[in-house]
Amino acid sequence: MIRQVVSEVVACNRARYGALEPVVGAFEEYLVRRGYAGITVGNYLQCASHFGRWLTSQRIALDHIDEAALHRFLTVHLPVCHCCKPSPRTLANLRRALRNLLHMLRAEGIIPPRSVPASRFVHDELQHFDAYLKDVRGLAPATRLYRLRYVREFLLARFGWEPIALERIKPDDIYRFVTDRAEGCQPRTAGIIGDCLRSYLRFRRIQGDPTEPLISAVPRVAYWRLAALPDSLTDSELATLVKSFDRTRPTGRRDYAIVRCLVDLGLRASEVASIQLDDLDWREGTLRISKAKAKRTTLLPLPVETGRAISDYLRFGRPSTASRALFVRHRAPRDEAVGPSLVRNAVRCAYARCGQAERWTGTHVLRHSVASRLLRKGASLKDIADLLRHRSVNTTTIYLKVDLPRLNAVALPWPGRRT
Template structure:
């Protein structure tokens, strides 16, 4: 309605300023959206879409595993340094996040193996950059940007035949779904996703169907 009134004002020079001011804004309720997630089978399909034949495939596969296994953001993936990997203890240090705080998280065996395969088989031995994920072509040895992570994910979606899915956060949301289904508490999900406030994690209660079934009241008029 507000757009229509602006059209009348521009097209016919009508005095509708007061009418425009009277049109209420559309309510934008916090946490109103339902996070879109992927099933375990869909995640497996994405990971299986890599052929591991080229250096770029090995690199992109390792990056996608970081997204799908650890729930990292694209910016966190490209900022991983060689010194952040503790192979002896099986941990990964995330130095920079949205909160500018560092975290040490467990490195699952499949994720660590994917990174190790990329470092051994695809990353040039002459690379001087301490960043784990770097360019392979000119300008070579330059750390990747977040755009390349998004491209790798979009390419995997296309190989799976999905044309509507986009974005790396779909994988991050799927990590939350997987944790909730395994019985993790909301606080544990918040810790894995490195949320500073559990209120941010509260949106995932909408996809915790088992939890909602436990507290749902009987439908009025139905048998309890």
């Protein structure tokens, strides 16, 4: 059916593709392979036809297409477009279609990779710094992303497009950057900004640069990691949450299984997104977490309810796909694993259905809820630390602050009060 719809569109419009005519077939195959519906493929081909005719009118060759040309088409041509029909003019549709087109052209090697907006000097420096963070420090991708983000901002603000010369950085440059970026931020965020610069300067010190005065200039923000009380859901609130999913729909089955992994095992969003089919051992009743934050593989017992939810999703909800990821996308582009953002979005939608969207926003509160529930049932801190995969039991001690029965047992009477 998809092939028939697409072929009709291609046959009618092939002469109207302008500069894109040589790649129409490849673009069609690309869209079908990524799981787009026939009507969407047809619509995107019409968008490509409109763009191709404009490219011809502007004398832009196929191998010169880039983001700048796409931007001109959408912002300069589209508002005053008087092209003959069919010429789609919906901005959102055109943007989605043409982004797919650029991705396909790059994948086929027809146009060069996207140019880096930062200066070449900053780009090269960040590549070396990222290799250090990955290979020497062993940091997770999300952590490296934060480090690179703030270091990039600092280097661009200080050097722009000029070569990086560390001797030109003054302690005042460091201090002003951190204080300016930290204005209006939470203490933890402000501390992260300073940590990122400190990490970069230590990297340069390993390269032989005298960075001690600059490291000393990075302001430290007062932040006590275990000062706040961990928020958590009660058993009744968790029951309401897991009942909010429509398990008659494939996406509802998927999202329900995702949340069971969060509320039963205390997994992080990134860990849920990275589960592979091979990580499940149905005979032993275990789940392997191989991409945990602590950089080690962990075998966790698979609770009955969690296993039942996953089994139900695999049998009745998961689409046919070549991907080995447990949780996959149900909309194009298919054949791709869900990302942490989709996991968080599924949870946020569940909060909204429960009328608690303003109170809860992320997935980490479910991890806190697992720890609090186990603590109430008498589990030891060591057991909880093992389940949550904390490297140190000291990290788990924060949950003692909300264990009221144990706190009452050790509390001294108030001075002057009769007992």
